[in-house]
Amino acid sequence: MPFRFPVKFEIPKHCYVNARVLKDQFKRIQYAEHEVTRNALKHIARNTELAGSVRLEAQLQLAAMPKYTSPTQIRDRCVASGNGKWVIKDFKLNRTAFRERARAGIIPGVTKASW
């Protein structure tokens, strides 16, 4: 079976791993790698002091970059379950993973609320 991603990368060790987590990890690594280039192209494309053709060229190059280098493709995923929905950003946990841990008293400072 051919390798699924265009570039080889390290499997994350800090979290639960499944296919979707790997996909997201790949995008994160790619974005970090191409961040400087993307921002430089954006800077040229939006610089009104430069000629229109230069700006257009930059915009075209930016559009031609693979989609996996874009930050909009990155999605927060649960560290414990790999779930991509209902992730609470403060804990990087999905609602069920968070609830289990909060009820067990594992998360510092979090208790069951009552008022």
Add this chain to the structure above:
Amino acid sequence: MIRTGSKRLLGLNLRLFSTGPKLFAAQKLTPAELLQQKTQEKLQQQEFEKSLLQGELEYKPKYLSENAVKGSGTKPIPINVELLKYKPIRLPKTHGHKVVSMKFRGYDETDINIAIEFASRAAFYLGIPVSGIMKQKTEKRLYTVIKSPFAQAKSKENFYRTTFNYKLDAFDANPEVVDLWLSYVNKHALETVHYTAKIITRESANFVEQLDSVSVEDVKIPEGFKDSNDPIMSKVDELLKSDAFKKHMDQ
């Protein structure tokens, strides 16, 4: 009718019918006696503080607690460990100029208390007058999640995360001493507590005159986007010199 002999009854009655200060319950002292008592207490306190600062303390471990704690082994608890039961001693302010305001933040209140007491004890031995331990507003952030792992979205469960905030102000210390204090506190910082220190510095009285004497040549405004350390701008330069952009630039 209330008999003079039954003080207890009088106090009780007063407590029942009034919410004001318990004047009669307190020991009766003339103003002169009270003043004398207060001055004596103050003198004792001064003597005690002076003795703390004079030279090295003799090591004479004493049990402060009545019942000797059965700890590990036969060794007695050192006096400095037992002294942790007491509030940290504070030095009086000389001018009351605030120098540092430290903030302590964390989820565990006991840990913050340990951190803040450590800081104030260190301040005492460095001769820095500090304020008392001031509790700031406690933050509670609410998280409402669906109880069930699937469907039944109507039944929810509430959790909150409490973040405790404490503050400690330091006064009238030299910047060198303040640096020493802060670095010492930082060296022994607890992992569970988030420390922030706002250091206040003062300008001399003729600061305005100094500002007036500054000419335009003395002030160097940072040159925007011309910093060679900026990776994006160096990349921009590289891109504009590349073949794809060169033909457009020549036009």
